[in-house]
Amino acid sequence: MRIRNRPRASGAIPDASMSDIAFLLLIFFLVTTTFEVQKGISYKLPKKPDEQTEEVVIDEANRLVMTIKQWGAHEYVALIDQAPTGGPLQRARAGEDVSLQDSTLQNGIRTLAAERAEAVSAVEDRLLNNLEVAKGLPAGTFGSLETAITAENLVPMVRPGIIRRLMGTGTPVEESGIFGEIAFGDTLVLSDARQGEIASAVRESELVVILKFFPDCDYEGMVHALDLLRMNGVSRTGITIQERLGGA
């Protein structure tokens, strides 16, 4: 009689794929791990007043003054104290409280800013200055932007800004001999093969908006107001407090 061998159970766990699993886990975590990045609205305070500081007078045609007050939780309203004569905000909204979310207010600010977009040549001058700073060269090294582009073998380009998207075909644009069509809010960029983008300058608006806050208005109101202004192309802003009237 033939005796069959019983199949023996092996006591080893197959671990050939263990390294694959470990590598897969490693790669998964390497790819998916994100570190939180702090983001915010950048702001430059004006220089402190001293003997060397010049007092800048803002032309009335470029000045919009708004008082911001709180109107319940997370609700803020603006009262337009002063708007450029003949502009959209003076005609439509002067003397009445409007929500910061109001579309007429936002469109009015955007139109005012667009009408006061700085000259393209001024942006190009600033770009040339930024390039010289980035390259560590003294001011006036290059006679013009064209000379710099040729000498340094640079590639000029325009990065369209948020205003172009918001305004669509209504965006006022100007022609530049080097960059082509430029709207306000667009960024002029110079890059080279070695360093990539080495200098940039944004076409800003000459409009200055003074924000006067009621003393008890929340900090959130300031961020809301700055958010509204930046979204509509205003980068020059003053922040102050509405004087308390009367009383102790």
Next chain:
Amino acid sequence: MKFKSRMKVGSTIFTGTMADIVFLLLVFFMSTTLFKEEGGLRVRFPQAHPEIMSELGKQFLTVNVWIKQVEPGNDDSELVARIGDYDMPIDQVPEQLNRLSNKFWREQNKRLDVVVLNVDTRVPMEDMVDLFNSMRFEEIYSIQFNAEERGQF
């Protein structure tokens, strides 16, 4: 005559211990990695559109300042500020920033680039404008208001 066979040299690399090494590395880094805890105050951030917000690269020398009311939402409540691990009244913030700026210059030959303000949404603007004015007198001009991203428009 007897021929001796030449010794053969294997061309394979032994990878049997690879898994052990990788696991050891994993366990080592998992047990030794320390995440620096943000020593800030618990604040409610305001919201802003991501389009207009910028993030500060590592090339910038920044100082984080946290500000909130002791009793959030109560306009009469005192304000507390924190820089690093130290709490202080808000009126001492500009002076401390100036000291830090001088320290960076002395020790690292670098200027303080940006002061990052992490402020609770409920802090009254009256105190914030006072702070801005005092910062100007300490010659600290460049600031960033930290905010959370509002939903895409």
